[in-house]
Amino acid sequence: QSGTCIHAHTQTDRNGSLCACFTAALPRFFSARLVFSLIFKVTFFVTYVVDTEGTSTSAETEPGSTHLVPTETNIASGDGRPPPPKNRRTSAVWDSFTVCKNDPSKAMCKLCKSKISRGRDPKHYNTTSLHNHLLYLHCMRKPAVSVTSSSTSSNSPGNIPFQDTGDQLGAAKGSPSSTSSPPILTAFAAKQPFSANHPRSKRITDMIGKMICTDLEPFSVVERRGFKSLVAFLEPKYQLPSRHHFSRTVVPELYEAMRGELVQTLKAADGGVINLTTDLWTSNHNAHAYLCMTGHWCEHVGESSVQRKAVLLNVGVLDIEHTANNILCCLKEKMREWKESVGQPFGVKFVVSDNAANMVKALSEFGHIRCMSHTLHLVVIKALEQDRIVASLLSKARSISGYIHRSSKANNRLHELQTQLNLPQHTLITDIKTRWNYTFYMLQRLVEQCRAVQIMTQESNMGRTPTVIYPNEWGLASDMLTLLSPFEEVTRALSKHSASISEVIPLLHGLCSIIRSLHLGDVTEGETLGAAARKLADNLSKELQWRFEPIFANTTLLHATLLDPRYKASCFPNSVDVAAPARITEETPATSSTSVLSFLITEETPATSSTSVLSFLHKKKSATPMRTHLPTGDVEAYLADGDISLSDDPVKYWSGKLQFWPKLTHFALQHLCCPPTSVQSESVFSTTGNVVSPQ
Structure with a gap:
């Protein structure tokens, strides 16, 4: 009877009669629970009746209005969208779907090309499955709906944007005529976390794995509170896996993927x-x-x-x-x-x-x-250990640098003196025993901060051992920088990622020549080396000769230097027999094997007033050797070709010669790509x- 009463009132008067009848019927119920249940049913029924009446009325009052069923014969729009009935609600889901021409019961997603069923009955096709597809697989919330009119182009289905659930709720509250509300399933699904197999979840997990590998982060980074908070803020629906998942699954999978790419590169x-x-x-x-x-x-x-x-x-x-x-x-x-x-x-x-x-x-x-870097390290370390005066100076330098580095008070005092004396605001560098060049950098920084360090050593005794550096020792430190500067230049040049074994002989030749000139007093740069520095130069020269003499007879290194268009034979030492590297003709079938290349280098080693190895090589290169015999074929053509600058890339040079001298080019590239350290x-x-x- 209550249902009949409600139906009668809603058919006649939906404004006040329903409320009066409902108020009079309240005493008939035995509990408040039944009251609330009835309120919910009444509200739902009223909304349903209003919607159905509005739809049926518009359909009945318009003559000629028909219910269009999107089938294979009535899909008129060019974009695959089913033609909407006149003055009927149209879903914006069709911005992301098109009806399959071969099977109108299915719609194809424009994003992933998946075919989604629209229902079995052609008279009752729906878009629920299409909405769910966008929601769960593409994280797109259910779009708003609007009334399509034949006279209003702005309300066409193509202009209906997808909206967030919050926007739909706000629109429903703000407009008294709005009767649509977000489904409970949509609102509930919007708060559900991603599954482990969700595309976005897998993408985020892979990116975190790449971050761990690229930045050398520990696996425990995913368990840190700050990282968890950041991930939760960026994507609340993402569930962060454990560190074991990254160490046992994610990173190994990334390794296999990178290994596969590397295999293709090796081919x-x-x-x-x-x-x-x-x-x-x-x-x-x-x-x-x-x-x-x-x-x-x-x-x-x-x-x-x-x-x-x-x-x-x-x-x-x-x-x-x-x-x-x-x-x-x-x-x-x-x-x-x-x-x-x-x-x-x-x-x-x-x-x-x-x-x-x-x-x-x-x-x-x-x-x-x-x-070569390790060999140079042995040369310098052995030479420094042989001189007692040099060893004493290095001990004081290590003591001063270490004390100021460890003491915040001494470090602050150093900065004060740097400001007063207008010195560079640099900290002192401590020595590393396994890297000789750090010894050079330590002395270089001490000499730079000489005045500040002298004041600090006079103010207090730094360390347990005497740390006062006397004037003659400061002079020795400057001379040591002059002697070790070419070693540092060569070490830095050979340690570059672009360095090649073709640079070994030219750089070592320049280094040996400069140290020999310093020992003999030919390179002064305005000052004469002291007795202790000359002794150190003698020790360095002997170590170089003992350790690197076999290098100048190494056929592999001679081949590489000769095939480097920056040097060819212009930077070989005078004592080197370059007939051996010229036997490339016997190793590569690209040229004739009947002759070898022989050079007579008549010029003496060019005199230099600089301790720069690069400057020495520029002068050495200008002294062109006299060629007495040349082999025929590719080698002759290569040697007759013009040289390139010392700053140019030899690999780029040979890439342009591949079509002219293919076999000689392959032989050269195999040498030039080998690093010297x-x-x-x-x-x-x-x-x-x-x-x-x-x-």
């Missing part, structure tokens, strides 16, 4: 040949030893372009005795794995490592090249210490 190596650098390192955190291996080669980009490649191939634990045989077996195993992954044969031409006895013995069957392997371990830390 494009010039001539199927790469060069390696390797190094050993033991961690102080976990007492594990690690073996590192980097690869270097030239890759063809396009038809006439070549570029150098340098990548990290492997970092693995080597917790066995570091004998030559064990190191060799480990390297061969890693190279075998890469060859199997590449799927085509490629070889290793040269391997660069330090001067450790086990490394030298292990790599003897390869084209082994000793790290193992610095790139060592630089891996400079950051690995943070990766394997307890954190």
Whole structure:
């Protein structure tokens, strides 16, 4: 009876009669629970009747209005949108979907090309499944609806934008005529977290994994409170996985993906040949030893372009005795794995490592090249240790630099004196025993801050040992900077990522010539070296001759220098027999093997008044050697070709000669892409210490 009463009142008078009847009927119910239940039913029924009456009335009052069913025959719009009935509500979901022409019961998503069912009955197609598809897979909330009129173009379906759920609620509250409200399912789904397989969730997880790898962050970063708060603010629906998920799943998957890309890059190596650098390192955190291996080669980009490649191939634990045989077996195993992954044969031409006895013995069957940076380190360290006066000065310098570096009071006093004396606002540099160039930088900074350091040493005794540097010792420090400056220049040049073994002989030739001139007093730069500095120069010259004399007879390095268009044969020492490197004709079938190249360098080493190795090479290059015999073929054409500047890229030069001298170009590129030091392997371990830390 209550249903009949409500229906009667809603049909006759929907303003006041319903409320009066409802108020009179309240005493008939036995509990407040039934009252609230009736209120909900009445409100829902009134809304339903208003909607149905408005729709049916418009349909009945318009003659000729028909209910259009989007089928294969009545899809008139060119964009695949079903033609809306006149004065009927149209969903903006069709901005993202088109009706399938072959199957009108399905709609195709414009975003992911998925086909979504619209229902089975052609007379009752709906857009619910289309809305759910946009909501759950594309994170697009249900769009607002509007009335489409034939006379109003601005209300066409194409102009109905998607709105946020909050915007729909605000529109419903602000407009008294609005009868639409967001479905409960839509509002509930908007607050549900993403599933693990959600596309956006997977994308965010992958980006966090890349951040961990790129920035060398620990896996525990995902458990930090600040990081969690940031992620929750940026995407509240994203559930952050645990650190174990990143260490066991995400990062290994990224590694396999990057390895796959690297395999494709290795297949494009010039001539199927790469060069390696390797190094050993033991961690102080976990007492594990690690073996590192980097690869270097030239890759063809396009038809006439070549570029150098340098990548990290492997970092693995080597917790066995570091004998030559064990190191060799480990390297061969890693190279075998890469060859199997590449799927085509490629070889290793040269391997660069330090001067450790086990490394030298292990790599003897390869084209082994000793790290020039490590060899220079041994030269300088041995020469500095042989002189007692020099050793005493270095001890004082380390004491002063270390004390000021550790003491905040002394550091503040240094800054005060720098301001008073108008000195550069620089801090002192402490020495690192495994890097000789830090000894040079320490002395350089002390000499720069000489006046401030002298005042501080007079004010208080810094450290337990006497730290007063006397005037003659300051003079020795300046002379040491003059002697060590060429070593620092050569070390820096050979440690560049773009450095090549072709630069070894020219740079060492310039270094030896300058040190010899300093020892003999030919290079003064306005001042004469003291007795202690001359003795140090003599020690440096002897160490250079003993350690680098075999370098000037190394055929591999001579070949590389001769094939470098920046140098060719212009920067060889006078004592070097360059007939040996000219036997390229016997190794490359690109040229004739009947003759060799012989040079007679008649000019003496050019005199120089500078300690710059680069300046020496410029002068040396200007002294053109006399050629008495030239081989025919590609080598003759190459040597007759013009030189390039010392600042130019030799790889770029050879990329332009590939079509003229193809075999000679391949031979040259295999030498030029080899680095002269193992610095790139060592630089891996400079950051690995943070990766394997307890954190």
